[in-house]
Structures are given as structure tokens and as C-alpha cells.
Amino acid sequence: MNRKNKILIVDDEKIVRESLYHWFDEENYYVETAEDGEIALSKYSKEKFDLLLVDMKMPGMSGLDLLIKIKAIDKDALIILITAYSSVPTAITALKNGAYDYVTKPVDPDELAHIVKNALQQKSLKIENTMLKENLEEVIKPDNLIGESFQMKKIYELVHSVAKTDTTVLIRGESGTGKELIAKAIHINSNRKYSPIITVNCGALAETLLESELFGHEKGSFTGAQFKRKGKFEMADGGTIFLDEIGSVSLRMQIELLRVLESKQFNRVGGNDLIKSDFRIITATNEPLEELVKAGKFREDLYYRLNVFTIVIPPLRERRNDIPLLVDFFIGKFSTVMNKKKKKVSKEASDFLMDYDWRGNVRELENAVERAMVVGKTDTIEVDDLPFHVSKNVFELDEGDNSLSSMEKKYIQKILNECSWNISKAAQILGIDRATLYNKISKYDLRKDEY
Amino acid sequence: MDIYLTPLKFYNQLLLQNLVAEFSKRFSCKINVVDLKVNIDDFFSIDRQQYYSTQILAEVLNLTDHLNGKVLLLTDVDLFVPALTFIFGEAQLNGKHAIVSVCRLHEEFYSGISDEKLLLERTIKEALHELGHNYGLRHCLDWDCVMHSSNGIEEVDIKGNSYCTTCSKAIEGYRW
Numbered sequence: 001m002n003r004k005n006k007i008l009i010v011d012d013e014k015i016v017r018e019s020l021y022h023w024f025d026e027e028n029y030y031v032e033t034a035e036d037g038e039i040a041l042s043k044y045s046k047e048k049f050d051l052l053l054v055d056m057k058m059p060g061m062s063g064l065d066l067l068i069k070i071k072a073i074d075k076d077a078l079i080i081l082i083t084a085y086s087s088v089p090t091a092i093t094a095l096k097n098g099a100y101d102y103v104t105k106p107v108d109p110d111e112l113a114h115i116v117k118n119a120l121q122q123k124s125l126k127i128e129n130t131m132l133k134e135n136l137e138e139v140i141k142p143d144n145l146i147g148e149s150f151q152m153k154k155i156y157e158l159v160h161s162v163a164k165t166d167t168t169v170l171i172r173g174e175s176g177t178g179k180e181l182i183a184k185a186i187h188i189n190s191n192r193k194y195s196p197i198i199t200v201n202c203g204a205l206a207e208t209l210l211e212s213e214l215f216g217h218e219k220g221s222f223t224g225a226q227f228k229r230k231g232k233f234e235m236a237d238g239g240t241i242f243l244d245e246i247g248s249v250s251l252r253m254q255i256e257l258l259r260v261l262e263s264k265q266f267n268r269v270g271g272n273d274l275i276k277s278d279f280r281i282i283t284a285t286n287e288p289l290e291e292l293v294k295a296g297k298f299r300e301d302l303y304y305r306l307n308v309f310t311i312v313i314p315p316l317r318e319r320r321n322d323i324p325l326l327v328d329f330f331i332g333k334f335s336t337v338m339n340k341k342k343k344k345v346s347k348e349a350s351d352f353l354m355d356y357d358w359r360g361n362v363r364e365l366e367n368a369v370e371r372a373m374v375v376g377k378t379d380t381i382e383v384d385d386l387p388f389h390v391s392k393n394v395f396e397l398d399e400g401d402n403s404l405s406s407m408e409k410k411y412i413q414k415i416l417n418e419c420s421w422n423i424s425k426a427a428q429i430l431g432i433d434r435a436t437l438y439n440k441i442s443k444y445d446l447r448k449d450e451y
Numbered sequence: 452m453d454i455y456l457t458p459l460k461f462y463n464q465l466l467l468q469n470l471v472a473e474f475s476k477r478f479s480c481k482i483n484v485v486d487l488k489v490n491i492d493d494f495f496s497i498d499r500q501q502y503y504s505t506q507i508l509a510e511v512l513n514l515t516d517h518l519n520g521k522v523l524l525l526t527d528v529d530l531f532v533p534a535l536t537f538i539f540g541e542a543q544l545n546g547k548h549a550i551v552s553v554c555r556l557h558e559e560f561y562s563g564i565s566d567e568k569l570l571l572e573r574t575i576k577e578a579l580h581e582l583g584h585n586y587g588l589r590h591c592l593d594w595d596c597v598m599h600s601s602n603g604i605e606e607v608d609i610k611g612n613s614y615c616t617t618c619s620k621a622i623e624g625y626r627w
Contacts (some may be wrong), residue, residue, distance in 0.1 A: 019505065019532035025544065027600060028589045080536075099527015106499075108536045109602035196594040196609050230605045239594075336626055337476070 004030040005120055006048070010040040010066065011055040011082065016105070020053060023109070026379070037061025037069075044070055044077075051119060056083040056090060057101075060275040064094050071098045078119050082107070099125035146329045147180045149319040150447065155182065158311050168261075170246075170306050171284040173313030176363030179284040182311060192280060195239030198232045202253075203245030210253055212269050214260075221270020233266060236279035246306065247287035247298060254299045261305055281306070316358040316365065320417070321448075323354055326362060330369035331381075338373060345381045352383050409444040412437070421448050452623060453481045453520035454582070459489055459507070459550075461525045465551070469571050470525075470578060477579075477613075478521065479624035487514050496531065504530040504541040508548050516549065521585050523578060524550040539577050539601065542584035549581035561604060573607050583614065586621045593617075 007029045011017045017033045024031045032049070034040035036058055044052070052070065056063035063081055063176040070077045079100040083091045091102035099121050103112060147155075147440030162169055163186050169206065171179045180199060205213055232241060243249075260266050261281060266275050283306050292298035316323070328343060335342045345353070349372075358364055372385035412430065419425040427437040440446075453476060459465060467484065474482045494506040507524065515522050530538050530552040539556065556573040558566040579597045591598035596615035601607040605619035619625050 004620065013533065015505075015533045019534040022541075022544075023532075026584065026589050078555045106531065106534055109538070110606075112535070113600070113602045194592050198609060222558070225561070226563065227561045229561055230603070235605050235609060339476075339479075339626065 004028060004052045006030045006032070007116075008040060008043060008049040008052045008087050009033045010035075010037065010052060010058070010063070012036060012058040013055070016055070016082075023112075027113075037063075037066040040066055041069055045073065048074070050078065050123065051116065052077065052079045054079055054081050055105075056081050056087050056094070064090065064097065067094055067097055067099055074147070074377065076123075078123055080115060081118060144329070144333075145178065145185055146326050147319065147322040148325060149322045151314045151319045152322060155311060155313065156176035156185075158309075159185045159189060162186060162311075164191060166280050168306055168308040169282045170289075170308070170310045171282065171286065171313065172310060173284075173286060174361055175286050175313045176361030177313040177315060178245060178362055179286075179313060180242065182313060183240070183282045186282060187240040187242075187280075189237075190240070192239045195237065196235065197240040197242055198236040198279075199244060200232050201244045207253060209249050210249075211256070214256075215266050215268055216271075216275075217269040218271040221268070224268070228268065228271075231266075231268060232276055233260060233277050233279060234268075237277040238279075240280045240282055243281065243283045245285060246283040247285040247289055247292055251299065253299070254302050258299065258302045258305060261302075311396045316361045320354055323365065324350070326365055327369060328351060330366050332372065334370050334373040339380060340373065343373065343376065343379055343381050346383070349381050349383045349386060352386065354417070405444075408440070409446070410441055412444065413446060416441075416446065453518075454478060455483045455485045455515070455520055455522045456520050457485050457487050457511075457522055457524045459487070459491060459524050459526045461553075462527060463553070465532060465567075466571060466574060467525065470574060473571075473575055474578075477626055479626060481519075485518065485522075487562060489514065491526075491528075499531055501529045501531040501537065502526070504538060504550050504552075505532055505533070506603055507550055508541060509590075510544065511548055517572050520547075521582060522548050523582060523585075524548070525574075525578075526550065526552050527554060528552060529554040539607065540581040542581040544584050544589070545587040546585055549585050551577045551581050555604065556607070569608075572612060573604075576607055576610065576612050577601075579612075579614070583618060583622065586623065588614075588618050588621050591618050 007024050009017055009020045009024070009031065010033075011020070014035070017035065021031050021033055022429070032043060034043055038061060040052070040054070054063045054066055055308065067081070069078050070079065071148055075098070079099050081091050081094050081099050082105050083102050087103050088104065094102060101115050103115060159182065169186060171182050173179050183199075184197060187193060200213060202210065212229075212231070214232050216229050216234055217225050219225060219228045264278060265276050267274060289298055289303055289307070293303050309383050331343055331345075334340070353365070353368070360367070368387050371387050372381045376385040415426045415429050419429065423434055423437055427434045430437065456467065456471060456474070461467070471482050471484060489511055491502055491507050491510070494503045494510070495501075496503060496537070511522065511524060530541070530550065532538055532541065537555060540551040549608070551574065553574055554560070554596055556577065558564055558569050576597050580601070583598045584586065588598050590600040592600060593615045594609060594614065595611035596618055597611055598618045599606070599610040599612055601610060613619070614622055614625060
């Protein structure tokens with residue numbers, strides 16, 4: 001059963017009590033307030049609180065007196081003192097008397113959140129979220145990760161087996177296959193799910209910007225840097241960092257990355273303090289990293305560091321039976337966004353979508369459905385509603401593999417698909433006997449899920 | 452119930468228009484812009500050089516009886532509550548009124564570089580967030596959900612720009 005952490009706020013100033021009350025209330029804590037030390041003591045003797053926030057300077061019993069009295073009742077009591085800047089030396093005395101920490105008033109919300117989280121974690125009190133449901137038997141998928149093909153089921157199995165570990169994962173796949181969604185699936189199935197997954201598209205950032213993005217900067221470290229800024233590695237503390245397009249990182253940044261991955265420590269740009277961060281790393285690429293290593297464009301040591309557990313996402317054309325599911329999902333999505341009625345798909349359009357080569361993978365399919373939802377005049381998506389470039393013949397020659405066997409494989413796949421894998425019927429259309437067709441299916445490793 | 456966007460010392464008309472357009476896509480209810488003619492000068496703290504948001508909300512409370520729906524105040528000024536150095540916004544939990552400051556949502560506040568697209572994205576998130584409190588939502592632990600807490604601009608940027616499935620159920624007329 002979930003239990004909310006209980007916090008007692010002790011401050012003689014009503015406006016401070018109220019503002020802290022609201023802040024913690026919104027954070028899902030059970031909060032009570034006390035206007036002086038006597039009331040606080042009385043409340044604490046009746047009910048145990050997980051954490052106390054105590055103002056140092058109060059009329060009557062001071063925060064320090066209250067701390068000493070509560071510690072006498074419960075030596076494990078977790079107390080954070082709130083102090084004005086001028087009374088910091090007194091706060092240090094309080095620390096010696098067993099206070100967990102102190103904050104100066106007014107307190108930076110980020111600092112307060114950090115101290116409270118650390119304090120409660122030290123007490124091994126896990127923050128529970130009644131809103132997130134967990135099913136341990138199944139892989140929790142991000143809402144838009146769609147696919148029931150055997151290839152995707154295999155990927156879910158891989159996600160399931162690697163998620164709970166802290167193993168570094170390399171996700172490979174063509175552009176548009178959903179590498180980020182798989183990274184997200186790993187994260188939300190991991191023990192790090194209550195901390196964020198931070199995505200960095202390494203290919204989209206210039207080298208100088210990438211450094212500041214990843215490591216953050218201190219106030220005044222460059223013109224315009226008016227405030228300190230946390231970097232992506234720091235934000236990923238407790239969670240996961242997902243580095244997309246890792247193959248496009250410069251050699252200089254590769255050295256920096258390797259250093260951070262090994263030590264989990266770094267400096268903000270313009271800073272001297274060493275920042276520690278506990279993150280899991282997931283990377284993704286559509287580039288042949290092995291070739292980049294051979295060409296000297298990617299460090300071999302970094303490659304081995306990242307390539308610990310690999311998940312390869314198949315292109316959409318190799319898991320065609322996911323297409324109807326995806327089409328249905330995207331129609332639902334865009335009908336909601338565009339506030340339109342959910343459309344059907346005509347037989348011709350459906351066949352077209354099934355046969356198309358989808359070089360741009362799921363992203364291209366999503367764009368095609370979006371376009372069809374915009375331009376279509378009726379309640380049904382027709383072939384004409386699909387983007388112009390979609391209407392290519394699926395059997396036009398590939399750029400890469402034009403071998404006779406490749407074409408034969410594709411053609412047999414197509415016919416099997418059209419016949420719903422009725423072997424007799426497919427063999428008849430192909431003009432071969434059933435045994436030959438079975439041999440071809442075996443030779444080309446064709447599967448029902450694969451058409 | 453409608454949503455009333457109310458500019459208070461808020462001068463970025465383009466941002467307001469874009470927010471109305473975005474909200475109109477996301478909510479089935481009517482999105483209105485109303486001018487409440489509130490003087491908030493009394494709530495300015497000379498010491499802190501910021502405005503006390505709880506007092507602003509209290510001031511507006513009695514001026515909106517004629518409005519049937521949620522009232523979201525938008526301001527350019529920097530906001531505070533006494534215990535904290537600043538806040539991005541404040542809302543009445545299960546109530547009618549909320550306020551969002553875009554002061555610290557400007558990218559130039561941090562890096563000196565202006566980014567209007569990012570400003571809109573951040574404003575949408577914080578406006579949806581405070582509105583969520585009006586609909587009774589507390590903070591969500593799902594980082595993809597706009598109801599996740601954000602105590603710094605980095606967290607505003609990380610969290611999602613829409614409600615999670617669970618939180619969206621509490622929001623009347625939310626389409627996404």
C-alpha cells in the first residue's frame with residue numbers, strides 16, 4: 001500500500017507556513033503545520049513525522065531548542081532548519097546537534113526539493129506515486145510504441161531482460177524506426193523510472209554547444225550566461241541519459257564522453273566543482289559504428305564501452321503485419337488532434353500501405369497518415385489521399401540489392417501475403433508445387449509475421 | 452466551463468495569440484481572453500523586486516464571479532511566495548484561479564539568447580500545469596506528464612508537454 005511521507009512545518013510566520021504547505025501539498029506529501037515549538041512538540045509526541053522543517057528564529061522556543069527536545073524523544077528524527085542568512089553560524093551549531101541540514105530563507109525551490117529528496121532517501125523512505133501503476137509481468141510500453149509482430153515481441157523481451165539492470169544499451173536501426181521509444185521503454189521499465197530520461201540528439205548540436213548542453217555552465221562562464229545551468233548529465237542523475245546519433249560525435253567530444261562514462265564525474269563549463277551524477281546510458285545510431293571505428297572516426301574504446309547490449313530494431317518493411325495496427329493508431333491520434341471523425345481505410349489504400357517499401361519507416365507512415373487525414377474529403381482514406389511519393393511501385397528496383405534471389409524472395413512474400421499464407425493458393429499463383437514453395441519459404445527464412 | 456486567459460502586466464501579444472491557438476486545439480471548451488483591470492503594484496516587494504503571487508490571486512478572486520470557468524492569469528513580472536526565491540506559477544488546488552509568470556521562461560534569462568519557440572513551449576507547459584492544479588491534480592511522478600514538478604528551467608524543458616493518461620482524465624474537455 002502506498003504511504004505518503006509526512007512533513008511538519010514549524011514557522012511562526014503564517015505566510016511562510018502557508019507557502020511551504022502548498023508547495024509540499026502539491027508534491028503529494030501529507031503536510032501539517034505548527035506556529036511555534038510547543039505546538040510542534042505536542043504534535044510530534046502524538047504522531048510521528050518523516051521530516052520536520054523548522055524555522056530557526058521563533059518567539060518562545062527557538063528552532064534549536066525544539067531540535068534538541070525532539071531529538072531527545074526520537075534520535076532518528078529528520079530535521080531541516082530554515083534560517084535567515086544572518087543566523088547561518090547558529091544553523092551550523094544546529095547541525096552539530098543532529099539537524100540533517102539547513103536552508104536559508106527564501107530558499108531556492110530546486111535546492112529545497114533536492115535536500116528533502118535526499119533526506120527522505122537517506123531514511124530509506126521511497127516516494128510513492130499512487131498515479132503510476134505497475135504490472136511486473138508485462139513490459140510497460142510508451143503509449144506510442146506499437147507493434148505485435150514477432151520481431152517486436154522479441155524486442156520487448158530484450159527490453160524486459162535488460163531494463164532492470166544498469167547495463168549500457170546500444171540501439172541500432174534505420175532512421176524512423178523508433179529508437180527513442182525503445183530507449184524510453186527500457187527506462188520506464190527500470191528501477192530508475194521515477195527519475196527522468198534525458199535525450200540528447202548529438203547530431204543536432206555544434207561541438208561547443210554540445211559541451212555546454214551535456215555538462216552545463218556556471219553563471220558568467222560566457223557572455224549571456226546570467227544563471228548557472230545544469231547540463232544533461234547532471235539532470236539525468238538517478239535516471240537515464242539517451243544519446244541519439246552517437247556516431248556523429250566529434251573525436252574530441254568522444255574523449256570527453258569516455259571520461260564521463262567511466263568516472264560519472266565532470267565539471268560544468270567555467271566551473272571548478274566536480275559534479276557527480278548517477279546515470280544509466282543508452283545510445284542509438286543508424287550508422288555502421290564498426291566501419292567508423294575502422295576508418296578512425298570513432299574511438300574503439302568508446303565503441304566497446306557503448307556496445308555492451310545491442311537491440312536492433314527491424315525496418316518497417318520487415319514487419320509489415322504491424323502496419324494496420326500503426327495505421328489505426330495514427331488515425332486515432334490525428335483524429336483527436338485535428339478534432340475530426342476517425343476515418344476508415346479503403347481496401348486499395350490499405351493494400352498500398354501494406355506493399356509500400358517505407359524507406360522512412362514508421363515516421364514516414366505517420367506522415368503519410370497525417371497527410372491523408374488533412375487532405376481527405378470523405379470518411380475513408382483513399383489511395384489518392386496518400387502522399388505523392390508513396391505511390392511508387394513496391395517492386396521497383398532497390399538501390400542496393402537487385403539480385404534475382406532478392407527479387408524472388410520479395411515476390412514470394414507478396415503472393416503469400418495476398419493469399420494470407422494459404423500455401424496451396426500461393427503455390428498455384430506462383431506456378432510451382434507446394435513442396436517447392438515450402439523449400440523457398442525455408443530458403444529465404446520467410447515467416448508469416450514477416451509479410 | 453470556459454478557460455479565461457487574463458493578461459496582467461503582460462505585453463507579449465504574439466505569445467498570447469499562440470497560447471490561445473494551442474489551447475483551442477487541446478480543449479473542447481471556449482478559450483477567452485479577458486482584461487480584468489487589476490492593479491498589482493501593491494503586491495510588489497521592494498526588497499525582493501518581485502511580486503507576491505498569492506496576494507495577486509487573492510485580489511483577483513472577487514473580480515471573476517461573472518466568469519464561468521477557470522481563470523489563468525499571465526504575467527511578465529517575476530513572482531515569489533515568501534518561503535521560496537521564485538515561482539513559475541501558483542494555482543488554487545481544486546479552484547478557479549491560477550497565475551503563470553513568463554519572466555523566467557525566457558531563454559535569455561539564462562543564456563542571453565532569445566528563443567521564442569522555446570518560450571511558447573515552456574509557457575504552454577506551465578499554463579497546463581497550473582490549470583491542472585485548478586482541476587485538482589497534484590504533482591505527477593511521470594516525467595512525460597506536464598504535471599511533473601519543475602523547480603528549475605531544466606526541469607520545465609525535460610518534462611512532457613501534455614497530461615499523462617491518468618492526469619488527463621481529471622481535465623474537463625481535454626482532447627489530447
